[in-house]
Amino acid sequence: MLSEAAATTAGIGLITIVTIEFGGTFLLRIVRGQVPMTDFQKAFARAGHAHAGVLVTLGLVCAVLADATALEGLPGWLARAGVLVSAALISAGFFFSSMGREVTRPNKWIALLWAGAALLAASVLTLGVGLIAA
Incomplete structure (x- = not known):
């Protein structure tokens, strides 16, 4: 059974997958030449989309694994939700900067x-150490 915090975090993470799907449809328009972009912008669009998908998946795993630790407060938040927040920041960095x-x-x-x-590094290190200590 998941804790309430893990269930909420995982639920939010799952809902964000719809936005990643929408981004995939936009990426298809780019690849088909329907959206004019430089090669640099195309590369950053692909990278932003790929990082979002992979990091949200990792974030869902981390939300569940965090329940196996005794981490509370900021370390608990980093272990449980930090990877999901880093997914948003990293993807936004790719998209907004191009x-x-x-x-x-x-x-x-x-x-x-x-x-x-x-944030990604801090989160996975915190979770990793928390799991080893548990």
């Missing part, structure tokens, strides 16, 4: 990607 016409390099929004990467 928005605009004829963009060929990332703008300042790339900082979201790095913030998400730091």
Whole structure:
């Protein structure tokens, strides 16, 4: 049986899959040439979509595994939900940093990607140590 926190976190994670699916339909429009983009923008669109899917899947696993630890407070939140939040930040970093016409390099929004990467690292390390300690 999942804790209430894990069930809520996993439920939110599952709901976000609908947005990833919608992003996939947009990606299909890009690949078909229906949306004008530079090669850089196409690469970032693919990367943002792929990271969202993989990290939400990992986040669902982490939400369940966090129940096997005794982590509470911020460490508990990192273990349970940090990967899902990092999925949003990393994907947003890819998408927002490549928005605009004829963009060929990332703008300042790339900082979201790095913030998400730091959160991802902190989250999986916290969960990993919490599982080993349990």
